[in-house]
Amino acid sequence: MPNSVRRPSHKITGKMNEMKENNNISSVCTNSMEKREEKKELTRTTILKRENFDMANSSFITPPPATTTSDIDQMPSVYALSTTATPPPPLNSIFDMMPCDIIGGDQKAGSLGFIDLLDINQDFGTAASLFDWFAQNPIVGSQQQQTFVPSPASTLPETSEVLNNPATPNSSASISSSSNEAGNDAFQQVKTGDQEEEQDHDKTKKQLKPKKKNQKRQREPRFAFMTKSEVDHLDDGFRWRKYGQKAVKNSPYPRSYYRCTSAGCGVKKRVERSSDDSSIVVTTYEGQHIHPSPITPRGSIGILTDSTGFGAATSSFVIPQTQYQQHAYMYSSSPSLNITTSNTSFSPTFSFHQRRSDSPASLLRDHGLLQDIVPSQMRKEPKEE
């Protein structure tokens, strides 16, 4: 499926060669066959994981394999950053039992659908997947407090990390839905709050083609998450075309740029590995999908769909998400960090992730990602409350 490296080794840039010499990076191979085989191996892992899940019954056929013996086995450490103004709306679905930001920080209609979660899950590589955890920890109902397992204080998060932003990956949000009008409104607020992007859809193109001078480039809201995976490009249910790759400063790993292949859809995403922990992949989405996911056929999982039929068509979940807190939250696994959900309104009792040099926030901050995701004012450390 992936074309992998299609050029002879001599085509690889010096930087890449350098990277290969210094790291055991799966994505950096000067030998195309090597890389291809490597990809196959990774894909195999992915498939195995998917097979563990009974799509028809929405349950695991066999217990998902645990990867560690730590608390992380119990539940994934999930970190999230949300950048919107108010708490998310009520979650009256399966999402009630999920860290909302995992399934999407989308302000319009929820981002990553259940299917998409699966897709992500399937590519978690060796990490204990979120889905694994969900399957094992059927937290049902509301008024439930979820305390996420802390990640090792000395290192990066062990499993996955979600950084949320108004924008979400496969948000069906751009398509109006009776079930999430509020979400749409909220989304508008979010967009206008951040920047006036009425034609955000066309904006991307504009900013690419005739780059007018003195016209400050405005970016789509972003949504980023971190996953521990051997696979760089996670399958999120959408089709992407790689349009660029750049070496990242202070990082041996390159950053790849992808664009949604759907006509008119300007959603982009970039994927890079953490320089500190090569097993962690940081995926950043930018923009809103204006179309259903083309690769979410596992419809039996579609527990929730949106009334427009959009969600139904895609088997993706649509969360009438509105706005999030106008701060960068860390859905942390730290014992002191809790997420409490309510059945009437999603008013998570967020606790700010304590500043730690090795925290995901600082990680992103230090590596230039956070600044792209979270508005500057929000990047400021939350005040003690």
Place this chain on the structure above:
DNA sequence: CGGTTTTGACCTGCGC
């Protein structure tokens, strides 16, 4: 042949 990836060149924003 159409779609995707690769990759050097180019553009843009920003700090100095």
Place this chain on the structure above:
DNA sequence: GCGCAGGTCAAAACCG
């Protein structure tokens, strides 16, 4: 203005 780094373009190569 200059240099740097991030982001994008687009031709060529590649794959099914």
